Amino acid sequence: MDWQSLGHLATTFESTHIAPEGAAAAFYIVVSGDDLLIRDDDSDISPLSLDDWRWCGLEARSEHCLGVVNQVPIFAVEVDEDVDQPEGYGFESLWWFLGKVDSDLFYLLGRAKQIIEWHRTHRFCGQCGSETSLNQGDRSYQCGDCRLFFYPRLSPSIIVCVNKGTEILLAKNVNARGNFYSTLAGFVEPGESIETTVHREVFEEVGIRVKNLKYFSSQSWPFPNSLMLGFHAEYDSGDITIQEAELADAQWFPYDQLPNPPAMISISGWLINDFVQRASRGEV
Numbered sequence: 001m002d003w004q005s006l007g008h009l010a011t012t013f014e015s016t017h018i019a020p021e022g023a024a025a026a027f028y029i030v031v032s033g034d035d036l037l038i039r040d041d042d043s044d045i046s047p048l049s050l051d052d053w054r055w056c057g058l059e060a061r062s063e064h065c066l067g068v069v070n071q072v073p074i075f076a077v078e079v080d081e082d083v084d085q086p087e088g089y090g091f092e093s094l095w096w097f098l099g100k101v102d103s104d105l106f107y108l109l110g111r112a113k114q115i116i117e118w119h120r121t122h123r124f125c126g127q128c129g130s131e132t133s134l135n136q137g138d139r140s141y142q143c144g145d146c147r148l149f150f151y152p153r154l155s156p157s158i159i160v161c162v163n164k165g166t167e168i169l170l171a172k173n174v175n176a177r178g179n180f181y182s183t184l185a186g187f188v189e190p191g192e193s194i195e196t197t198v199h200r201e202v203f204e205e206v207g208i209r210v211k212n213l214k215y216f217s218s219q220s221w222p223f224p225n226s227l228m229l230g231f232h233a234e235y236d237s238g239d240i241t242i243q244e245a246e247l248a249d250a251q252w253f254p255y256d257q258l259p260n261p262p263a264m265i266s267i268s269g270w271l272i273n274d275f276v277q278r279a280s281r282g283e284v
């Protein structure tokens with residue numbers, strides 16, 4: 001069975017942590033440290049089949065069912081960090097896959113890497129230090145002593161495209177290379193609604209107030225475990241005053257004179273593109 005025969009993951013993939021018994025086929029996403037294993041043949045970037053996985057002869061340190069497609073389980077498999085790559089295969093970072101594979105597969109690879117990372121970092125309880133074990137009922141670890149639960153870690157973040165008329169506010173991070181301007185973003189803090197986070201982040205980073213927040217869409221961003229929640233917002237008041245620890249520059253740019261074209265692989269690009277499309281139709 002080859003990967004393509006599974007069809008569109010968006011409609012066929014069912015998440016489950018329990019693999020069906022006696023499945024004749026399976027697929028494997030092999031994770032080593034921060035890297036994932038792929039065939040050297042670039043024309044076929046996909047998880048390994050059961051035969052491929054057996055042929056590789058690698059030893060699994062842990063194995064986690066991510067879900068099933070038509071009863072065919074897909075596993076994330078952890079192998080040693082310094083394992084030699086099997087002949088005909090190589091390891092690549094998750095970044096390498098971004099834009100090279102379709103988005104459904106990219107998010108599945110991100111899921112595999114995040115589940116393995118969660119397993120690696122939750123073998124002992126953060127409260128009492130005792131060993132944890134996997135639960136049967138759901139995807140969680142539980143401390144054998146104090147019974148505390150540990151679920152896969154997600155860090156919600158906001159990302160916001162602020163506009164003043166037909167201009168967009170874009171900022172350059174202090175660590176950004178070249179002429180790379182992007183929309184503002186930041187992590188949600190405990191106790192905040194995501195709308196509160198938008199107002200706080202924009203004010204902290206550039207000293208302005210915004211209004212008329214409009215939810216746009218979200219994106220899993222597995223570097224390492226963000227969930228990006230995208231908004232449009234309108235300028236309300238204040239002058240740009242950048243937070244110098246975070247930003248090197250921030251400016252209003254006319255929608256048709258942006259400093260760099262948005263890359264359409266991330267929600268920042270989707271947000272900017274959505275605004276540019278509407279502005280060019282005279283809808284903002």
Ligand SMILES: [Zn+2]
Nearest residue numbers: 125128143146
């Ligand atoms: Zn404990």
